[in-house]
Amino acid sequence: MRIKALLGHREVGVAVALVVVYVVFMSMKKEFLSAGTLGDIVTVAAELGTVAVGVSFLMIAGEMDLSVGSNFALTGMLLAMFITRFSWNPHLAFVVVLACAAGIGALNGLVTLSARIPSFITTLGAMMFWRGVALYLTQGWPISVFADVPLLRWLGGAKVYHTFHISAVWWLIIGAVFWVTLQKTAYGNWVFATGGKRAAARALGVPDTRVKLVNFILAGVMAGLAGCLQLGRMGSMSPVWGQDLPLEAIAAAVVGGNSLTGGVGSILGAMLGAVTMASIRIGLVMVGAPAYWYMAFVGFIVVAAVALNVRLGEVISWHR
Amino acid sequence: MAPVMRDSVAPNHAEQGTAPLMEGICLCKRFGKVTALEGVDIAIRRGEVTGLVGDNGAGKSTLIKILTGVYRPDEGELRFEGQRVEFASPKDARRLGIETVYQDLALIENMSIARNFFLGAEPQRKVGILNLLDVRKMRLVTEEALKDIGIAVRSANDEVSVLSGGERQAIAIGRTMHFGGKLLILDEPTSALSVHETNKVLTYIDEVRKRGLAVIFITHNLYHVYPVADRIVVLEHGRKVGDFAKDEISVDELVQIVSYGAQRVARSARQQ
Numbered sequence A: 001m002r003i004k005a006l007l008g009h010r011e012v013g014v015a016v017a018l019v020v021v022y023v024v025f026m027s028m029k030k031e032f033l034s035a036g037t038l039g040d041i042v043t044v045a046a047e048l049g050t051v052a053v054g055v056s057f058l059m060i061a062g063e064m065d066l067s068v069g070s071n072f073a074l075t076g077m078l079l080a081m082f083i084t085r086f087s088w089n090p091h092l093a094f095v096v097v098l099a100c101a102a103g104i105g106a107l108n109g110l111v112t113l114s115a116r117i118p119s120f121i122t123t124l125g126a127m128m129f130w131r132g133v134a135l136y137l138t139q140g141w142p143i144s145v146f147a148d149v150p151l152l153r154w155l156g157g158a159k160v161y162h163t164f165h166i167s168a169v170w171w172l173i174i175g176a177v178f179w180v181t182l183q184k185t186a187y188g189n190w191v192f193a194t195g196g197k198r199a200a201a202r203a204l205g206v207p208d209t210r211v212k213l214v215n216f217i218l219a220g221v222m223a224g225l226a227g228c229l230q231l232g233r234m235g236s237m238s239p240v241w242g243q244d245l246p247l248e249a250i251a252a253a254v255v256g257g258n259s260l261t262g263g264v265g266s267i268l269g270a271m272l273g274a275v276t277m278a279s280i281r282i283g284l285v286m287v288g289a290p291a292y293w294y295m296a297f298v299g300f301i302v303v304a305a306v307a308l309n310v311r312l313g314e315v316i317s318w319h320r
Numbered sequence B: 001m002a003p004v005m006r007d008s009v010a011p012n013h014a015e016q017g018t019a020p021l022m023e024g025i026c027l028c029k030r031f032g033k034v035t036a037l038e039g040v041d042i043a044i045r046r047g048e049v050t051g052l053v054g055d056n057g058a059g060k061s062t063l064i065k066i067l068t069g070v071y072r073p074d075e076g077e078l079r080f081e082g083q084r085v086e087f088a089s090p091k092d093a094r095r096l097g098i099e100t101v102y103q104d105l106a107l108i109e110n111m112s113i114a115r116n117f118f119l120g121a122e123p124q125r126k127v128g129i130l131n132l133l134d135v136r137k138m139r140l141v142t143e144e145a146l147k148d149i150g151i152a153v154r155s156a157n158d159e160v161s162v163l164s165g166g167e168r169q170a171i172a173i174g175r176t177m178h179f180g181g182k183l184l185i186l187d188e189p190t191s192a193l194s195v196h197e198t199n200k201v202l203t204y205i206d207e208v209r210k211r212g213l214a215v216i217f218i219t220h221n222l223y224h225v226y227p228v229a230d231r232i233v234v235l236e237h238g239r240k241v242g243d244f245a246k247d248e249i250s251v252d253e254l255v256q257i258v259s260y261g262a263q264r265v266a267r268s269a270r271q272q
């Protein structure tokens, strides 16, 4: 019974995956289990995880966003440009670029919902379009902020402890807010219902179209915010960064128990999925393996974890 | 006893003793050249199950859509609790307590029973500045309401996907009762169910009737509706061709009317 109750959580699959990753890297290199390494992992996870939380929330409502990587790069670049080239007040610039990120999400939603086409298509187009815009802004060059800007330090530059960057704190807060919204509010119930069976949700008065639109916007804001966090941590942004981000975010979500077709998922799972992938990335660096093993390893974890999740789903139906 | 054919005159209330909960009077609906309904009168009473039967294309769904505000009738009027009403949308009908349960549309499989039960009407409690779901209340009320109509679930936190088809119908029915529905419309509730499951659903419907709600039960299968129905209304090519109290007619006579047409059955009855 105890074990069943424990298995009755969508996050078990990803927790197992995370343990496996840890055991593998620890057996290769003892230092993998240290505060310093954990700090590095959480720092990487914070940026990917912020995107994954937004994508996961949108996926549960039954839609997809492939444009998060382009949104991430474009938003980070705009923030850097407004601060360095136009000398805007950084706080104003931050608000404006987040509004742009929200606009990108809103456009995805409006086009998808009014043209009634799959969001996979809409956001595939948006991914290419906004990537093109980002490349055009600096003719493909990265952009850096050399001055000491307090806002950027607050976003990601500062370390709260050891190797732990402050961006991880923001990520945890965001994750908590999304988790509560999904699991403990009426809106969360509508999100599950809209993604689970849209017609039934609508018949009971759930504003399904509005739910989807709001979630598109949130996914856009989270992608843009992640770009700002990374700019804060690294001090620069390149128009070619974040190209793998959409697939990594979707991978984190499905490893964490989200369904590709909507109606099922977990914010905590997506966050643990992001930690798993960040662990693989850092672990490979530590054992001195070439970076291209990252994708191979992630590919393996995705398939294995989802296979496990499917088995768990059968248990979960009976006990939540 | 030969089936009694009645003309489409307004039903006699004095005879029934109670005023109907809902009435449709001389309802007509056309789609271009197709006349889907032609001068149909129907009276639905509290505490009664009205079986609505007829062949494919007879106009059953069209009639129901008029009663639930999906369509507006081209002619005729609707009365609810004695008042003339007009519905601009299904929302207006729901506000009066007219609820429809569709076979495949009613529930969301991947959500818990309690979350389904309260979907769109979630109870909330204030925690600090936050409005959070009252998860405990959702579970307790759902289990209570389901026990009320005679369905025991293991836990209201189980997913709907573990339930049988009949149990799913029961949950949708229980939801209507709980939220103060007065008229419950079931569109082919038993068409995809096994005999055993069908019997269960029929007992739930009986329970709903006992509570004084009015029920409309649409079906192709007379053998499903006959045991629970108090009245049976037969449509044919958009017209009402029969409106019987159950004790006026046997199930075999009804089957003949529905399958061979009211005219022919009446003619052969006269010839005997």
Ligand SMILES: Nc1ncnc2c1ncn2[C@@H]1O[C@H](COP(=O)(O)OP(=O)(O)OP(=O)(O)O)[C@@H](O)[C@H]1O
Binding pocket: B031, B034, B035, B036, B054, B055, B056, B057, B058, B059, B060, B061, B062, B063
């Ligand atoms: N929206 C519509 N547009 C055009 N014709 C319609 C429409 N809805 C119904 N009809 C026609 O009206 C007639 C009655 O249809 P209705 O759906 O009410 O029958 P039904 O008794 O519900 O049949 P079934 O048992 O197959 O569900 C049919 O001839 C149908 O083709």
Ligand SMILES: [Mg+2]
Binding pocket: B060, B061, B062
């Ligand atoms: Mg029909």
